[in-house]
Amino acid sequence: MTITHNLGFPRIGAKRELKFSLENFWKGQEAAESLLTTGRELRQRHWRQQSVLDRVPVGDFSLYDQVLDMSMTLGHVPERAARLGGSELDTYFRVARGRSAGDSNGVAAGEMTKWFDTNYHYIVPEFTADTDFELNPERLLTQLEEAKAASVRAKPVIIGPVTYLSLGKAKDDSDPLQLLERLLPAYSALLDQLVAAGADWVQIDEPVLVTDLDERWQDALRTAYATLGQSTARLLLTTYFGRLGDNLPLACELPVAGLHLDTTQSRVEADDAIARLPDDRVLSLGVVDGRNIWKADLGDRLDWLEPLHHRLGDRLWLAPSCSLLHVPVDVTNERKLDPEIRSWLSFALQKLEELRVLARALNEGRESVGTELAENAQAIDSRRQSDRVRQPSVRDAVANITPALGQRQSPYAERAKKQSAFLKLPDYPTTTIGSFPQTKDIRQTRLKFRKGELDEGTYLNLMRENIAYAVTEQEKLGLDVLVHGEAERNDMVEYFGEQLDGYAFSQFGWVQSYGSRCVKPPILYGDITRPRAMTVDWIRYAQSLTRQPLKGMLTGPVTILNWSFVRDDQPRSDTCYQIALAIREEVLDLEKAGVRIIQIDEAALREGLPLRRSDWQTYLDWAVTAFRIAANGVQDETQIHTHMCYSEFNDIIESIADMDADVITIETSRSDMELLDAFDHFQYPNEIGPGVYDIHSPNTPSEDHIVELMAKAAERIPRERLWINPDCGLKTRQWEEVRPALANMVNAAKQLRQD
Numbered sequence: 153m154t155i156t157h158n159l160g161f162p163r164i165g166a167k168r169e170l171k172f173s174l175e176n177f178w179k180g181q182e183a184a185e186s187l188l189t190t191g192r193e194l195r196q197r198h199w200r201q202q203s204v205l206d207r208v209p210v211g212d213f214s215l216y217d218q219v220l221d222m223s224m225t226l227g228h229v230p231e232r233a234a235r236l237g238g239s240e241l242d243t244y245f246r247v248a249r250g251r252s253a254g255d256s257n258g259v260a261a262g263e264m265t266k267w268f269d270t271n272y273h274y275i276v277p278e279f280t281a282d283t284d285f286e287l288n289p290e291r292l293l294t295q296l297e298e299a300k301a302a303s304v305r306a307k308p309v310i311i312g313p314v315t316y317l318s319l320g321k322a323k324d325d326s327d328p329l330q331l332l333e334r335l336l337p338a339y340s341a342l343l344d345q346l347v348a349a350g351a352d353w354v355q356i357d358e359p360v361l362v363t364d365l366d367e368r369w370q371d372a373l374r375t376a377y378a379t380l381g382q383s384t385a386r387l388l389l390t391t392y393f394g395r396l397g398d399n400l401p402l403a404c405e406l407p408v409a410g411l412h413l414d415t416t417q418s419r420v421e422a423d424d425a426i427a428r429l430p431d432d433r434v435l436s437l438g439v440v441d442g443r444n445i446w447k448a449d450l451g452d453r454l455d456w457l458e459p460l461h462h463r464l465g466d467r468l469w470l471a472p473s474c475s476l477l478h479v480p481v482d483v484t485n486e487r488k489l490d491p492e493i494r495s496w497l498s499f500a501l502q503k504l505e506e507l508r509v510l511a512r513a514l515n516e517g518r519e520s521v522g523t524e525l526a527e528n529a530q531a532i533d534s535r536r537q538s539d540r541v542r543q544p545s546v547r548d549a550v551a552n553i554t555p556a557l558g559q560r561q562s563p564y565a566e567r568a569k570k571q572s573a574f575l576k577l578p579d580y581p582t583t584t585i586g587s588f589p590q591t592k593d594i595r596q597t598r599l600k601f602r603k604g605e606l607d608e609g610t611y612l613n614l615m616r617e618n619i620a621y622a623v624t625e626q627e628k629l630g631l632d633v634l635v636h637g638e639a640e641r642n643d644m645v646e647y648f649g650e651q652l653d654g655y656a657f658s659q660f661g662w663v664q665s666y667g668s669r670c671v672k673p674p675i676l677y678g679d680i681t682r683p684r685a686m687t688v689d690w691i692r693y694a695q696s697l698t699r700q701p702l703k704g705m706l707t708g709p710v711t712i713l714n715w716s717f718v719r720d721d722q723p724r725s726d727t728c729y730q731i732a733l734a735i736r737e738e739v740l741d742l743e744k745a746g747v748r749i750i751q752i753d754e755a756a757l758r759e760g761l762p763l764r765r766s767d768w769q770t771y772l773d774w775a776v777t778a779f780r781i782a783a784n785g786v787q788d789e790t791q792i793h794t795h796m797c798y799s800e801f802n803d804i805i806e807s808i809a810d811m812d813a814d815v816i817t818i819e820t821s822r823s824d825m826e827l828l829d830a831f832d833h834f835q836y837p838n839e840i841g842p843g844v845y846d847i848h849s850p851n852t853p854s855e856d857h858i859v860e861l862m863a864k865a866a867e868r869i870p871r872e873r874l875w876i877n878p879d880c881g882l883k884t885r886q887w888e889e890v891r892p893a894l895a896n897m898v899n900a901a902k903q904l905r906q907d
């Protein structure tokens with residue numbers, strides 16, 4: 153019998169119940185007991201929903217983050233938070249969210265970073281040479297107890313020791329791997345306790361195996377599993393988010409009871425693993441995509457799996473490729489979604505059903521699930537053949553892309569002269585990144601319009617008032633290049649998705665980003681076209697109000713791609729090129745409307761980097777090509793800006809330069825301009841606006857501080873190529889904070905111009 157199981161289930165709740173409960177609890181409007189009840193109820197519900205499977209994960213539920221949970225389980229909490237005492241829940245949220253300095257118990261939150269190449273963020277464990285671990289298995293044991301009481305066929309889930317160490321950061325110069333020896337006894341004890349509590353299989357996640365591992369990390373895995381392999385627990389060593397590649401032999405040699413592989417990128421690895429694994433090992437294959445929302449082609453899966461099942465028999469298990477944390481819960485809630493498109497989709501619950509059908513077909517023959525398979529085949533066919541998915545003209549356009557399309561008329565040095573003659577900007581020009589405060593008023597106006605409570609005319613007028621306000625304020629402040637302020641935009645990707653054909657939107661397609669924060673990625677299902685201009689009227693209106701140059705504001709193709717659920721029936725690069733062609737049309741329309749400075753944001757370019765270094769260049773090549781296609785159709789006098797709000801450029805600087813934007817604005821204030829070293833060493837040739845203040849903080853940067861920062865910048869980049877701007881957009885700030893900050897920024901520029 154082929155066994156089905158799941159690696160993890162979305163915990164936020166189909167209607168985001170956990171989010172609301174958490175936020176009420178944080179506001180003091182809900183008692184701890186009530187939050188814990190919400191958690192318990194969600195677990196019970198989710199276990200019931202997963203009961204179509206043979207084994208159900210337990211311990212994957214988290215009130216905030218699964219890595220923080222693991223830190224708590226290992227008794228490893230930053231000293232600054234542990235010291236303050238209080239309940240365990242207090243400590244937990246103290247690490248997760250911090251407490252403001254104004255509070256007598258002020259404490260900084262744990263750092264957050266991206267979970268592998270997903271958009272989920274975890275709380276980074278903090279290590280020092282003295283870090284100690286002390287097992288605290290209560291959470292897992294309680295949940296296991298709950299599961300047993302509910303007759304759940306439970307499989308506890310934990311993060312493996314080597315992945316855990318790799319996720320953390322040393323706060324001194326120590327080497328986290330030195331902690332392995334101290335960590336393993338805690339893991340051994342945990343496994344013993346889980347077995348004593350009735351567990352047989354334990355899922356131990358080591359996604360670090362899909363990343364580049366040097367010998368030390370490979371040895372760490374050998375050491376760890378030499379110890380943990382002695383436990384009476386049957387360990388399912390679980391990898392996900394990609395191919396094992398050169399780590400495959402290692403993964404197969406570790407002394408565990410089973411191995412889980414993500415096969416979405418490579419089916420060959422399943423064969424390799426079968427050839428290498430001793431024949432008492434279970435091989436669990438991730439056969440439905442746990443990170444995307446398309447129905448799996450079950451016929452195709454069965455054609456592939458049937459021979460494997462023949463060879464492996466009971467040793468073959470089936471699962472999603474990774475935890476379903478990264479997809480929404482239930483597509484049947486999507487009543488407003490076009491029924492044809494909905495029929496192509498599969499959220500978490502539907503993916504479990506796919507697994508059930510696959511296993512039944514393997515165990516009892518395809519006839520036993522004939523109806524389900526026929527329905528699936530029909531949906532797959534409908535998607536493949538729908539003329540809503542394929543637009544011949546778009547496909548032709550992508551096929552006909554030539555390097556010339558991404559080429560500016562002249563090299564930067566020549567363009568710069570023309571731009572400076574045309575735009576007549578002073579030295580150290582000042583500008584902002586695009587958005588101005590999204591006041592309650594603005595958000596309510598947009599919401600009312602969405603709900604149909606405001607007619608279009610009234611809505612347009614109200615938005616124009618906001619734009620006019622932002623423009624006037626910027627003029628009063630004396631900024632050089634103005635923006636319209638983005639009042640009409642809910643989100644920098646959704647706003648464009650809504651206006652492009654080829655996109656659909658869910659109502660409840662929420663995915664956890666971190667803690668209670670969720671995102672609802674738009675669904676890119678078809679070839680992309682731009683039926684009409686998307687931003688031109690707004691920008692033209694803003695420009696009509698001022699004689700200062702106004703900067704048009706767009707989101708770039710790579711960012712739109714990376715923040716959407718995208719189609720799996722063509723390479724990501726092709727989808728990206730399609731978006732790029734649509735944005736290019738918008739750029740050219742803006743130029744035609746007299747907008748001669750255009751910013752194309754690529755906030756998500758870096759986060760799209762593949763996990764393996766060897767895949768980086770391919771990604772960067774097509775990503776940069778896409779940007780160039782979007783940006784570079786303009787005349788020399790038109791100035792292209794791009795913006796990236798992060799601070800790691802060292803390893804991608806060559807590609808950034810290759811984008812050939814006339815001006816790039818980046819986040820630098822927190823790194824004290826040191827990040828400009830990367831640009832300096834590379835002799836980055838174009839203009840740079842290094843952010844001079846952190847927009848995440850309500851503090852007003854002083855004029856002197858800005859002057860100081862820019863002086864440091866000028867040591868690295870010639871002053872004629874420097875701009876002055878904040879780190880990122882100002883939408884989360886208040887006007888009361890923005891005004892003095894920008895006033896200081898403008899004064900700093902004046903001071904610098906006199907030097």
Ligand code: GLN
Pocket residue numbers: 585586587638644705753755795796797880881882883
């Ligand atoms: N133009 C956008 C803004 O100012 C950029 C946001 C971002 O980079 N994340 O809000």
Ligand code: ZN
Pocket residue numbers: 585755795796797879880881
């Ligand atoms: Zn930004």
